[in-house]
Amino acid sequence: MFAVLSSARKAFRRGVAALSLVALTACDASLVTDLGAGSGGPSVDPNAPIPVALLVPRSDAGAASVAQSLENAARLAIADLNGVRIDLRVYDTAGNAGIAASQAQKAVDEGAKIILGPLFGEAANAAGNAVADEGINVLAFSNNPSIAGGNVFVLGPTFFNTADRLLGYARARGRNSIVVVHPANTEGEFGRSAIQQAAERNGVRIAAVESFPFNEAGVAAAVPRVRGTLQSTGANGVFLTSTPAGALPLLLQLMPEAGISPQTTQYMGLARWDVPPQTLGLPGAQGGWFTLPDQNMQRSFTERYVAAFDGSPHPLAGLAFDGIAAVGALAAQGRRDALTGGALTQTAGFQGTGGVFRLLSDGTTERALAVATVRNNSVVILDPAPSGFGGAGF
Structure with a gap:
């Protein structure tokens, strides 16, 4: 157990030390706008370059x-x-x-x-x-x-696209009450808001929101609070916004150790849990839900x-x-x-x-996503990505 926990902490430190380019494609919340997309644009000759x-x-x-x-x-x-x-x-x-x-x-x-x-x-x-x-x-x-x-x-x-897919899947399977867990930073707050919007759309109750400072001590202190919140609210799912380059490895290690059993509480996450593959070996990942594009x-x-x-x-x-x-x-x-x-x-x-x-x-862009889980440290597709719009999964 100590070796696994040590690896999770190292992964967290590496993630804090170096922001990924994927994260950098985002920007500050001060740019938020409610403008809809325009219908206009230039005329083109489709027969010319x-x-x-x-x-x-x-x-x-x-x-x-x-x-x-x-x-x-x-x-x-x-x-x-x-x-x-x-x-x-x-x-x-x-x-x-x-x-x-x-x-x-x-x-x-x-x-x-x-x-x-x-x-x-x-x-x-x-x-x-x-x-x-x-x-x-x-x-x-x-x-x-x-x-x-x-x-x-x-x-x-977008976070909403992922949250909407997962919570639609969760609601259909009786997972109708969740606790949202996120770091207290811009990315975490965007993730939380997206989950809240998707929950409202899909008729899933947000039983509580737990945030934590984006450091090891903050993660460790948050785990017993999350356990207590799950017990007091009766929520049957926990939605993590963190990435494998951030707090996710620590959360997936410490939460099951604290008694938040993946067998009774459905873990789910905004990020892909299969990159890097070491994340698939963490105890909280087993049976958890995340999304993937059409593989x-x-x-x-x-x-x-x-x-x-x-x-x-x-x-x-x-x-x-x-x-x-x-x-x-x-x-x-x-x-x-x-x-x-x-x-x-x-x-x-x-x-x-x-x-x-x-x-x-x-x-924004809506993408067809598959719902995946982890079994025996391997990815298993539970619900394939839809091949068109208007069917199951949308």
Whole structure:
């Protein structure tokens, strides 16, 4: 037990020491907006090459590799298009919001009809503002709904999307009362809010919310409080917002040791629990629920990327592929309004690297997700990702 606990603590420290690029695609809560996505956009000639601007942080030393992976994935998607020609133009944001805004304006001045990127939330917000008056839509690589709306769409998977999928599944299986556990930081608070919204939509009761300071002592002190709250409220589930790079390993180790049994209390989480795979061996992960994109589609994309570029794609690379896929699918219909907000938010959605997805009128993206669990330290799919919208899982 000591060795396992030590490993969980080391994982927590590594996560605190180095923020992942996935987390960095988000931004500060001060950017929250309630703007809906606009219906406008430029007219295009679907029979001519469509100028598309790709904004990525090429010269940012900490993000250059993901920038290249995004560009590679976009070019891979372009090669897939049948009869649709994309004129991809790449602009360097240097990971800076001000530069992103000026590069977005430059791209539009040079003829871009739509913008893919930028990567970071603050930069995407700035780019969207810079070209909003010209009716150019921005498909950002962020997962932060606070920047979505108007002419900005976020392609990244949102916390609400994940929470909605899990709580819909939970409600159908009698898990109708939960305790939310989150770190007292911006990411944790976004996660908590998303779970609360999804719970209301799915008729699940939030019995209590427990937050903790984002450090080891804070996690350790929170565990007995969570146990007491579960006992006093009668809740039959606990929803964790933490990631494997953060507090999740400690929580999945300490909570079962404190008597919060996975056999009686349903553990579930906003993050993927299979990356890194060591998380699957923790006692609290056994029987827990989390979501995954369509694994067959994701494997196919990874294999094709490796064959084309002799290296694995960054986890965010598929977002660039998806953006090009959406543009190509609409242009293939021969639509002059293919890049307007009204067209981009078509109900049927698009086929992406992780399954079907669609852009919503609030500027966020809804993605088909599978519900997965852990059995004998391995991932088992409980409910596959839907293959279209309107069926089970949506």
